[in-house]
Amino acid sequence: MELNLETPALLLDEARMQHNMARMQERMNVLGVAFRPHVKTSKCLEVARRQLALGARGITVSTLKEAEQFFAAGVDDILYAVAIVPNKLDHALRLVRAGLRLTMLVESSAMAAEVARHGREHGVCYDVLIEVDTDGHRSGIAPADPLLLDVAAALTGGARLKGVMTHAGSSYDLHTPEALAAMAEQERSRCVDAAERLRAAGHACEVVSVGSTPTALSARHLDGVTEVRAGVYVFFDLVMAGVGVCETGDIALSVLCTVIGHRPLDGWIITDAGWMAMSRDRGTQKQVRDYGYGMVCDADGNAIAELAFNQANQEHGVLQWTGDIVDLAARYPVGSSLRIVPNHACATGAQHPFYYVLPQEGGVPRKWERFSGW
């Protein structure tokens, strides 16, 4: 495929993306839950519109910048899934006053009280979820912790407890269907437990929100859950292939790069995709198959098993030939194209201002903007 792009360039295979979107939405439909995709992966309106068109109900964001950008484009039901802190409340207030149905997250009594105070002071009532810890990997309140009820009690006046939310991020460390199904059940049951404790204490707790790409695709049932969130499934990546929830052939993102030189005695090919184009994410390092800075493919996306992407500088990638001795400069001449499939779609995507959407029937790629920053 000859694309006539300046490199490095982030390529998006729309057909694969649509397949990934449909797979997740269908699974959610079968499980009988609402689906609220996490748009931190794409940060792209064109992508989110397609998720919503397939049946997603609202979106999840990782920054208020994302909330602002997607709201400006017409998405009015947004969950900001990082615990809120005081310096972000004025920004949240502006969005709520402009008409956004924003849901915020808390995991401490202090912030629950502060959110309630801020809402009261400004004459609004914020919708709030309590973050629940179901796997010990990061933040949240354990279902049995007395703090859960204290936080709920603090959400009065300018804040309303809407429900509970958890993210079993430790699912990324697993790689068997059994372990993933068990983690999905743990995520579900502990989050439902937290909701039940709150209901027993008199709170309505209408929302029970769970999710990560691996658990969402591994859950056998989601009884008691009202919505699921997942992000990276939309593109997938090598880490997800290592976890076992996709094949490398499902991965919709790659970085187009160009051979800029060779070091024949070392078996090196130098390209113009360094860590600025790939990110420094080495997420496959701890997996069974370590892909270095990404899986090297030819211009059509076919993997070249003998090329290992072991070393990256800012704008240089160094690919190590691991096969039998060949004339690398003849096989991959200066100016020829390669594609690199990323370890982590969220991290690689964040390095680029655009997606170049691969044309399905030839022609020039379309450009879809993505945003960044806070």
Place this chain on the structure above:
Amino acid sequence: MELNLETPALLLDEARMQHNMARMQERMNVLGVAFRPHVKTSKCLEVARRQLALGARGITVSTLKEAEQFFAAGVDDILYAVAIVPNKLDHALRLVRAGLRLTMLVESSAMAAEVARHGREHGVCYDVLIEVDTDGHRSGIAPADPLLLDVAAALTGGARLKGVMTHAGSSYDLHTPEALAAMAEQERSRCVDAAERLRAAGHACEVVSVGSTPTALSARHLDGVTEVRAGVYVFFDLVMAGVGVCETGDIALSVLCTVIGHRPLDGWIITDAGWMAMSRDRGTQKQVRDYGYGMVCDADGNAIAELAFNQANQEHGVLQWTGDIVDLAARYPVGSSLRIVPNHACATGAQHPFYYVLPQEGGVPRKWERFSGW
């Protein structure tokens, strides 16, 4: 210091930056060479203007996007220090035709011939340096390689051989003054050797360009060198402190973040600076002192030795308390500020759309834009 910023936010200490700039420029003046700073670190006009005001002659860039942005702002002497490939020549041509004195880099006969052909076809004569390999760390032609003269010979018609360029990037792996001085001398002498070979073959070779931050600051003399390039010195970072060419107190960049939660039983503090704010760069991992994802400081920039930044998710940082048992939530309450000094200034900077320049005498930080992408 109370800054009233939404977090995470990239802070720039202008006084430290000015000190770093002056130190490098003075050293170059003493060594009697021109200085051409690499602006890939800052990607910021305000920063480059200050480098030029102190005596820099032209700039070095890592992408044609940088060349375009800085040229639009009036910088008209730019070295693009990544070997050129065919898909970038039309872009380079547009810049040259608009009046930019652009110097390009080649390291193969094929590209030398292609650059000359492109220039001839479009009625321009491109200025070209040959990349010389002086330490085996990445790209370039060894001084004694017959290829050096072949490449020079191919630069006729639409291209002109202006000189040679090298970057001793392996200096980043060193950490003693003796080893650094030896590498600086190796970089100098081998690059001068390449120039002499070219001159002996009848080429003028007016430019002999060397540099990396560690070698620039470690060279005892630079006889035969005409210009030095360095980038990260402008801000410095933990990797450079580990190499030994600065103190942590010289580092001008940090990421302001906010405590969003605690996990008391694990000794964890959760912040809103994850890898999106810091980058995934783990450059200190192989150094004597491994800082994880960065050096944790209080809001005034004083290091907190007991807090280790061991774990990062997209918008969450996990800091591990390593000291005696304390009440972490009382000492670092939710909503309180911390600052994280980065491993690698180029990588962390690239995650942010702005620098917030710390006010010298109180008041509100100024915002300096930075650009990204290709």
